[in-house]
Amino acid sequence: MALQGILVVELAGLAPGPFCAMVLADFGARVVRVERPGSHYDVSRLGRGKRSLALDLKQPRGAAVLRRLCARSDVLLEPFRSGVMEKLQLGPEILQRDNPRLIYARLTGFGQSGSFSRLAGHDINYLALSGVLSKIGRNGENPYAPLNLLADFAGGGLMCVLGIMMALFERTRSGKGQVIDANMVEGTAYLSSFLWKTQKSSLWEAPRGQNILDGGAPFYTTYRTADGEFMAVGAVEPQFYELLIKGLGLKSDELPNQMSMDDWPEMKKKFAAVFAKKTKAEWCQIFDGTDACVTPVLTLEEVVHHDHSKERGSFITNEEQSMSPRPAPLLSNTPAIPSFKRDPFVGEHTEEILDEFGFSREEIDQLKSDKIIESNKVKASL
């Protein structure tokens, strides 16, 4: 696999960090997730392919354990607010003095500096501070955050994986690690560069919710079907728009010009009335296989059984029979091989990990009895 032999230490946090580390694990890295003793499972459920070590970082001897792990690792991923690691004597200066090859990835909401850098926040706050949230939402409504996908996962977790890959690649030349300030405000903004770059173009000349891409256009939105389901329409180009009109059973010469924005509200009502007359399955019969850019809005369950996904094997299962998306993108020679196993329990691999990192049996026992570590080995059934 692409990341064979790469050792990652992930300090447990919410959503963005676990996702970042899961991607690394999917592509072959060995990921050790360090969790607080007594904590529950990863609420984000993104523990695929990882092993769990329960360690109390707040105790000096706990921090010392982490130091030893990082001395032999390639990547450290930490999600804490700026200054927290430094307080634990685990800042980059210290860990990179031990190990100059260490890639120290810091994944936060607001970043390592700036007036907001020590404040709490969530996806919606980072999205708001990035400027991007102000562009998302229907006409006449408040801005709407698309779940926690844009800041937590795209501008956060995924952008951080990118930074780590850049640093790993660069290290093959320089032999040195780096410190990565991956933060969700800047990551989400950078991801959305297109918005700033096209700000003065006609793409955004109307107020929020009245443009082509933000819900204003009748040919770029979703419609409800007779059975309460939805179809997605994305027919921007004239030749695709023609096919849309045809499929709807309408006549272009009886309709206003596609780009006549004043007529869009009326057109939306017209299209909505047509879509409401047939079921999702009937619309798929009409539009599947055409270039009309009309597709069903599949649910999380439906997509697993849809022809296109089935043909491609887009979904994977695991030993618990839960389905989730196969890692992307597909690499021809060294594809990702996501683990089939369930997510680890907290502290399930504490002892085996410390053993691998050179801790003696005596050291491990002492750490356990002093409650610096916790071991929740699952007993093998006989």
Add this chain to the structure above:
Amino acid sequence: MALQGILVVELAGLAPGPFCAMVLADFGARVVRVERPGSHYDVSRLGRGKRSLALDLKQPRGAAVLRRLCARSDVLLEPFRSGVMEKLQLGPEILQRDNPRLIYARLTGFGQSGSFSRLAGHDINYLALSGVLSKIGRNGENPYAPLNLLADFAGGGLMCVLGIMMALFERTRSGKGQVIDANMVEGTAYLSSFLWKTQKSSLWEAPRGQNILDGGAPFYTTYRTADGEFMAVGAVEPQFYELLIKGCWGMLQFPSQKTA
């Protein structure tokens, strides 16, 4: 810079490809954008750091020019529907025979195979086919696509950069390039793995738009201000919620978070 010395050939297309190549250029790669003669500027305006070569790929001699470029390049990024490059005699088997180190990145909506792979589409279609669109939108309204950010840029362009970086890193060990099938349906789904992974948890027990993260909760949404502007509230944890209440109402008593 991280990608010093890396040579990228980008075949012009809309949004996702230009963004992918722009990121590579930003981090130091030398990017050549190949555009059709007579075409206009990049409507996505994501040409930062690139140089432009106008070339007619449909002519055999034009395709031959591209072949020579790829023989000396590290990455080819092409955005065409499955089969188009093969028809131009520019498919991966040919280009990687010339240059086994070439990373051949194919960035499309639906992918290189499957019943939808030769169809036209846009961000909203890929988002719909991924399953993710069905989760986004207010209670009582139709699902709503957040501009073209999720499929075009996150699950598309950015995911493709990731694949290219994985391949570049792997090449430092194997000496070989790879073919990357980066498509927006799968990329957007993978980005959103959290949704499938937490499907059975209480996070999503209510219908769309009535849960904590999709607009149902009063402490995770936006509010309009007196001057017609907006504030974002994301106070999930009890200790943060307390501060929200304090900031709004001072020290007045208020119903508990769960019932509010």
